[in-house]
Amino acid sequence: MANSQPIGIFDSGIGGTTIFREIHQLLPLEKTIYLADSKNAPYGRKSKEEIIQLSYKNTEQLLKMNCKIIVVACNTATTNAIKELRKKYKIPFIGIEPAIKPAALQSSKKKIGVLATKGTLSSELFSNTSSKLTTDIDLIEVVGKGLVEKIEAGKANDESTFLLLKEILSPLLAQDIDYLVLGCTHYPYLIPQLKRILPADVKIIDSGKAVALQTKTVLKNNNNLATTPQGNPVFYSNKNPRILKRFIRGKDFKISYLDF
Ligand code: DGL
Numbered sequence: 001m002a003n004s005q006p007i008g009i010f011d012s013g014i015g016g017t018t019i020f021r022e023i024h025q026l027l028p029l030e031k032t033i034y035l036a037d038s039k040n041a042p043y044g045r046k047s048k049e050e051i052i053q054l055s056y057k058n059t060e061q062l063l064k065m066n067c068k069i070i071v072v073a074c075n076t077a078t079t080n081a082i083k084e085l086r087k088k089y090k091i092p093f094i095g096i097e098p099a100i101k102p103a104a105l106q107s108s109k110k111k112i113g114v115l116a117t118k119g120t121l122s123s124e125l126f127s128n129t130s131s132k133l134t135t136d137i138d139l140i141e142v143v144g145k146g147l148v149e150k151i152e153a154g155k156a157n158d159e160s161t162f163l164l165l166k167e168i169l170s171p172l173l174a175q176d177i178d179y180l181v182l183g184c185t186h187y188p189y190l191i192p193q194l195k196r197i198l199p200a201d202v203k204i205i206d207s208g209k210a211v212a213l214q215t216k217t218v219l220k221n222n223n224n225l226a227t228t229p230q231g232n233p234v235f236y237s238n239k240n241p242r243i244l245k246r247f248i249r250g251k252d253f254k255i256s257y258l259d260f
Contacts, residue, residue, distance in 0.1 A: 001068040003224045006031040007215065008062030009071045012054075013041040013152045013239075015186030016073025017247045019096065022212035023071065024233060027219075031230035033065050035260065038239035042148040043076040044117025044184070051119060055081040059089060061260040068224055071215055072096065075116060075183050075207075079123035092222065094215045098183030099207040100130050104137045106203075107179050111138045113172040116183025118143045126183075140175055142168055148186050154243045156189040165190060166197050173197070182206040189247070236260065 007027070009020055013036050020034050035058050037043075043051050055077045062070055071094045072078045072085070078095035085093050098120065103112045112134075120126055121141050130139060145168065150161045172180065180202055182188060188206055198204070219225045236258035237244045245255050 001222065001224050003068070003219075003226050004230055005066050005068035005224075006033045006230065007069055007071060007219075008033050008035070008065065008067030009073050010035040010037060010055075010058040010062065010077075011074040011185055012043040012076065013038040013148065013186065014237075014244050014247050015148070015151065015184060015189075016071075017244070018185050018188040018206070019071060019073035019208050019211050020233065020248075022208040023215055026212040026216055027225070029226040029229050031226070032233040033062060033067060034233065034235040035061060035258075036235065036237040036239070036244050037260075038152055038237050038243070041152050042117065043074060044119040044144075044148060046119065048080045048119075048123070051077055051080040052084050055085055056088065057260065059085060063089070063091065067091070069094065069215065069219060071211065073185050073211070075185060076119040079120045079125040083125075092218050094211060094218060096185065096207050096211050097126065097129060098181045099205050099210065100133045100139070100181055103179040103181045103205055104133050104139075107137060109176055109178040110136060111140070111175055111177045112179040112181060113140045113142065113175070113177045114181040114183050115142050115144050115168070115172075115187060117148065118145070120183055138175070140172055140177065142171055144168055144184060144187065147190065148184065151186045151189050152243065154246060157192065161190070162193050162196065165193050169194075169197055178202060180204045
């Protein structure tokens with residue numbers, strides 16, 4: 001691998017742009033290629049096998065584009081497919097999982113909530129890690145049913161999304177949690193709405209920064225960090241590049257349609 005090669009990032013749609021932003025901020029010299037598989041969103045309601053096949057497809061595309069590392073910027077794809085990806089391909093993969101550990105360590109009420117997709121919450125990887133980390137903690141899990149669809153449709157700030165979110169969060173509101181873990185890369189786009197619903201003392205955390213740091217560590221250890229600017233990030237959507245554009249607005253980045 002040459003250090004001038006790009007970093008590949010994929011998600012079921014626009015959610016992974018929250019991870020892209022962290023990576024771009026931490027590693028501004030790197031060129032990044034982002035794939036939004038919006039045509040197949042949401043992954044969260046698909047079977048493990050379907051998620052694995054879609055993850056293979058996205059990986060093959062990024063390999064064709066000569067990437068040196070792949071960031072699976074999707075909790076659902078990570079928790080269901082990263083083991084298979086690592087088995088099948090030689091390239092390093094960085095995954096993302098709900099930030100249960102920091103929440104569990106910092107929670108003084110010992111009650112935390114996690115909002116994620118059905119695919120993530122029902123995965124073996126999630127249940128193994130979360131059960132180890134929450135022996136002295138109450139973990140209340142809620143499925144964000146319908147939320148990814150709203151965000152993909154560009155409706156994160158709509159009143160209908162607020163009402164749906166309020167209903168989804170009701171089991172959490174009934175408990176006295178002090179941390180809410182966002183276990184889906186789409187959900188940081190709901191933070192303004194979440195803040196309207198949750199009591200002011202509930203802290204919201206996600207894994208974006210940790211993923212960017214881990215990407216840097218792996219590239220550094222492999223001697224693969226770019227040392228000179230490699231060019232602007234590029235983005236591809238296989239459904240609606242205009243929606244993707246709204247989430248990375250204000251920047252002179254190339255955003256195009258690609259059938260992958
Ligand atoms: N961004 C994906 C995640 O982190 C969304 C999954 C979906 O498409 O349902 O889980």
